[in-house]
Amino acid sequence: MYLELIIILVLLSYLRRTVQRDGSDPVLLQRINIATAISITLLAVSGFLSNKHGLGAWPTHAFALLVLYVGFKEPRFKQARSLFYAVLPIVFIGITDDLVRLLAPRFHADYRDFFQTASVFGFVWLFAMWFIVQRQRKALDKERKIALEREKDLQLTEKIKAELEVQVADRTAALTQQKQELENTITELKAAQAQLVQAEKMASLGELTAGIAHEIQNPLNFVNNFSELNTELIAEMLGELQNGNADEARAIAADIAENEKKINHHGKRADAIVKGMLQHSRNSTGQKEPTDINALADEYLRLAYHGLRAKDKTFNAQMKTDFDSNLGKVSVVPQDMGRVLLNLITNAFYAVNQKKAEMAKQAGASYEPTVTVITRRYANKVEITVKDNGNGIPPALLDKIYQPFFTTKPTGQGTGLGLSMSYDIVTKMHGGEIKVDNRVNEGASFIITLPA
Amino acid sequence: MKILVVDDELDVKALFEQRFRKEIRNGLVNFAFAFSGEEALQYLEQYGHEAVLILSDINMPGMSGLELLDKIKHGQLQPIPIVMMITAYGDEENFKAAKRLGADDFLTKPVDFTVLKEKLKITPNG
Numbered sequence: 089m090y091l092e093l094i095i096i097l098v099l100l101s102y103l104r105r106t107v108q109r110d111g112s113d114p115v116l117l118q119r120i121n122i123a124t125a126i127s128i129t130l131l132a133v134s135g136f137l138s139n140k141h142g143l144g145a146w147p148t149h150a151f152a153l154l155v156l157y158v159g160f161k162e163p164r165f166k167q168a169r170s171l172f173y174a175v176l177p178i179v180f181i182g183i184t185d186d187l188v189r190l191l192a193p194r195f196h197a198d199y200r201d202f203f204q205t206a207s208v209f210g211f212v213w214l215f216a217m218w219f220i221v222q223r224q225r226k227a228l229d230k231e232r233k234i235a236l237e238r239e240k241d242l243q244l245t246e247k248i249k250a251e252l253e254v255q256v257a258d259r260t261a262a263l264t265q266q267k268q269e270l271e272n273t274i275t276e277l278k279a280a281q282a283q284l285v286q287a288e289k290m291a292s293l294g295e296l297t298a299g300i301a302h303e304i305q306n307p308l309n310f311v312n313n314f315s316e317l318n319t320e321l322i323a324e325m326l327g328e329l330q331n332g333n334a335d336e337a338r339a340i341a342a343d344i345a346e347n348e349k350k351i352n353h354h355g356k357r358a359d360a361i362v363k364g365m366l367q368h369s370r371n372s373t374g375q376k377e378p379t380d381i382n383a384l385a386d387e388y389l390r391l392a393y394h395g396l397r398a399k400d401k402t403f404n405a406q407m408k409t410d411f412d413s414n415l416g417k418v419s420v421v422p423q424d425m426g427r428v429l430l431n432l433i434t435n436a437f438y439a440v441n442q443k444k445a446e447m448a449k450q451a452g453a454s455y456e457p458t459v460t461v462i463t464r465r466y467a468n469k470v471e472i473t474v475k476d477n478g479n480g481i482p483p484a485l486l487d488k489i490y491q492p493f494f495t496t497k498p499t500g501q502g503t504g505l506g507l508s509m510s511y512d513i514v515t516k517m518h519g520g521e522i523k524v525d526n527r528v529n530e531g532a533s534f535i536i537t538l539p540a
Numbered sequence: 541m542k543i544l545v546v547d548d549e550l551d552v553k554a555l556f557e558q559r560f561r562k563e564i565r566n567g568l569v570n571f572a573f574a575f576s577g578e579e580a581l582q583y584l585e586q587y588g589h590e591a592v593l594i595l596s597d598i599n600m601p602g603m604s605g606l607e608l609l610d611k612i613k614h615g616q617l618q619p620i621p622i623v624m625m626i627t628a629y630g631d632e633e634n635f636k637a638a639k640r641l642g643a644d645d646f647l648t649k650p651v652d653f654t655v656l657k658e659k660l661k662i663t664p665n666g
Contacts, residue, residue, distance in 0.1 A: 309650040317558050
């Protein structure tokens with residue numbers, strides 16, 4: 089009987105702990121407290137109760153059954169149900185023992201050993217169950233702890249993830265801004281490049297202006313002179329006619345006709361020069377048209393020569409041409425191909441001028457600065473070569489010459505865009521090729537190949 | 541008087557021959573033409589004594605007028621011919637260089653034939 093109450097007390101205290109751990113429910117806790125109080129009271133008063141025929145044990149049995157029943161029904165003790173199973177047999181054996189002792193005392197006395205053995209089994213059951221439950225609980229606790237830690241880890245991971253997301257967002261924003269800035273820079277650079285290309289064009293036009301002036305002056309002189317002469321000749325012719333010298337008059341008329349041809353020729357020459365200048369300064373139409381490459385090369389050779397002469401009075405060089413008379417017309421954009429030729433020829437003149445200055449310092453050295461333009465017709469292509477007998481290109485610089493802004497000229501004298509633009513015009517615009525045959529100390533030849 | 545005219549423009553020949561047609565007809569003057577400095581030197585080496593006056597364009601490809609002047613005035617030619625230089629209008633630098641090299645007279649471009657005739661002291665119709 090005492091044992092039964094103590095077991096109930098232990099069970100109650102275990103339940104209380106469970107309730108407290110799961111977040112104490114005050115109603116449930118109160119009930120447990122009441123049950124505990126009753127147990128203690130029963131424990132205290134059982135000593136005074138008559139134990140004759142075991143009657144004194146009945147309140148305890150009733151109470152124990154009540155606790156077990158209520159506890160078993162309570163859903164919140166579902167997990168602790170195995171404990172009720174553990175306690176149930178011993179309570180049941182106690183009740184059976186007392187019931188048999190009350191109803192059949194003799195039988196009870198005869199089978200006393202049997203009941204005692206049953207009690208022992210009840211205890212064994214109780215401890216075994218208790219042991220298993222404890223182990224289960226420990227395993228459960230462990231799992232719960234692990235789950236809790238996992239939960240913590242997960243929360244930590246979530247937190248880190250959130251922080252990372254913020255960082256990523258920040259970084260993305262920064263990168264987007266940088267990208268925008270770079271795009272703006274590129275736009276600005278493109279605009280600057282366009283301006284530089286235009287500036288280069290204007291710079292080369294400046295170089296050309298003096299050459300153009302010189303080139304225009306000569307034909308205009310002829311136009312003026314021959315037209316003045318024709319006026320004189322006509323007066324003479326009229327005089328001869330009046331004197332009846334028809335043969336003399338005819339001879340003069342033939343001279344006049346000859347002069348008219350010259351006037352026309354030089355007029356056209358001036359016209360072509362002006363047109364060439366306009367073409368050079370005008371934005372390229374990008375329209376390819378059949379072009380006399382020999383005439384174009386000759387024109388720019390002269391313009392480049394006189395342009396340089398005008399800038400530097402001491403400048404002088406031989407300009408030679410070796411034109412293939414069977415070249416025919418080649419489909420090119422004349423303004424742009426003219427710029428290429430002008431660039432190559434100006435460079436060639438620059439190179440021979442440099443070498444001339446060097447040679448002048450050496451006593452006894454003889455040097456004839458020469459720039460040659462050669463054209464050749466092949467089966468399905470034409471070749472234009474601009475050759476100089478300067479010092480050639482230093483081999484270390486060879487792979488840089490087509491880079492934009494690369495120049496060996498002193499600051500302010502070269503834009504460094506000439507060859508770069510020439511390269512683009514020949515390769516991208518005309519599907520041609522530009523290569524250099526470089527001989528150190530002997531000169532360089534730039535060879536343009538165009539499909540034709 | 542035999543005059544060697546040096547210029548790289550081929551039509552200079554026709555121009556001079558017509559401008560001086562009366563003088564040529566009258567035998568007052570006789571022209572020879574060279575279209576480069578090199579050609580002029582060759583001519584002078586061959587017929588040196590005949591050429592008494594050279595009109596040379598300074599601005600010529602190859603040997604320039606100034607180089608030619610230098611070679612004529614400081615070379616082997618005897619007697620040293622008179623050299624008249626043609627310079628572009630306002631080209632002080634070349635004017636001074638030509639003077640230093642011993643040019644005897646100057647004309648500016650475009651050539652004024654009346655002035656040239658006066659300088660040559662040839663009067664039309666004898």
